[in-house]
Amino acid sequence: MEEGKFVLWAQVRTGSPQMKVDNEGILRPNAWPEGGSIVYLGDVTRSLLSSLGPHSPPEFIERPGFDEQRWTISVQSNELKILIRSESYWGFGLFARCYLNKIEIIGTRNDAARIAFDIVASLGRDPWATTFPFAFRRKTKSPINEHQTNWTELINSSKYELAENIELIADQYRKLRGKVDKIGKEQLMGVDENITMARQALHDRNAPAVSRALSRAERGLILANPKTRSDLEEQMNESDDDEIPFVDLTESE
Known part of the structure; x- marks a missing residue:
């Protein structure tokens, strides 16, 4: 852009x-x-x-x-x-x-x-x-109405973009319902809650809270889907394996 x-x-x-x-x-x-x-x-x-x-x-x-x-x-x-x-x-x-x-x-x-x-x-x-x-x-x-227009056009543009992001996550949520296992159902409950929180945050004009809720919802969608869940868990395990081992340097030789 x-x-x-x-x-x-x-x-x-x-x-x-x-x-x-x-x-x-x-x-x-x-x-x-x-x-x-x-x-x-x-x-x-x-x-x-x-x-x-x-x-x-x-x-x-x-x-x-x-x-x-x-x-x-x-x-x-x-x-x-x-x-x-x-x-x-x-x-x-x-x-x-x-x-x-x-x-x-x-x-x-x-x-x-x-x-x-x-x-x-x-x-x-x-x-x-x-x-x-x-x-x-x-x-x-x-004139004052021109200032109002300049502000509201930008505000509405941001609001539309945030609302669109919420609906993208909500659409993925709807498509996954009924196609997941027990673990997935538990994850989808959290996704649903975070979508609701994102919508409320948008109503309150709290963009950072919208982003945080959507981030949690997106992670929940990954964990709800057995295919993507295994990929994420594998990445997390690899990350754990790559951790630098702790060495206690306070001990005297």
């Missing part, structure tokens, strides 16, 4: 967490022992960074100055690149709600969709719902 650039604008509600920028322009925890200047990350960026999983330390392209909530950072996770700009759009930035985030996602549409889905799930609110609609429109040069 080809890469593209996806731009999303979000209303900030809270300035927390308070963090630090070290001397090299890297985002650090507030308890960073080597000092640094203060920065207020905001709830949107906090949600975005937590949804990325493993990623490089965010770097400040524009460091905060007197206004500790005005900044631009860059972060990368594998091939995915993200730029986030925080700035005031109303009332000289006297309150956290006077700020917005411009999010530029450079990657595949699937990547952008997952990020949008996870941000909204983490925030528990619609990021396009603004405190000062007129000022938000003026700053972003786009």
Whole structure:
């Protein structure tokens, strides 16, 4: 899938967490022992960074100055690149709600969709719902309904992909029922439970929980099928045989 650039604008509600920028322009925890200047990350960026999983330390392209909530950072996770700009759009930035985030996602549409889905799930609110609609429109040069469309199209795309993955596993489950032995029946009970958990997690907009439930269900399907079960057990046995033997080096010679 080809890469593209996806731009999303979000209303900030809270300035927390308070963090630090070290001397090299890297985002650090507030308890960073080597000092640094203060920065207020905001709830949107906090949600975005937590949804990325493993990623490089965010770097400040524009460091905060007197206004500790005005900044631009860059972060990368594998091939995915993200730029986030925080700035005031109303009332000289006297309150956290006077700020917005411009999010530029450079990657595949699937990547952008997952990020949008996870941000909204983490925030528990619609990021396009603004405190000062007129000022938000003026700053972003786009109407609110256009922002809503940009967000919801990506969110629905991610939701559709997750739902499709659930149905693929559910279809395999249905095909195996009645064709397994006693061990397989026990495994299929677990598969059914995990499919239900995945659907509930999707309803709750919890993408990581969906992935975990599907991973367990997929393993259960392998163990339920006598043909694939033997292959998996053989691989597990080979893995055990390849383990490096333990040598107690604490004993004196």
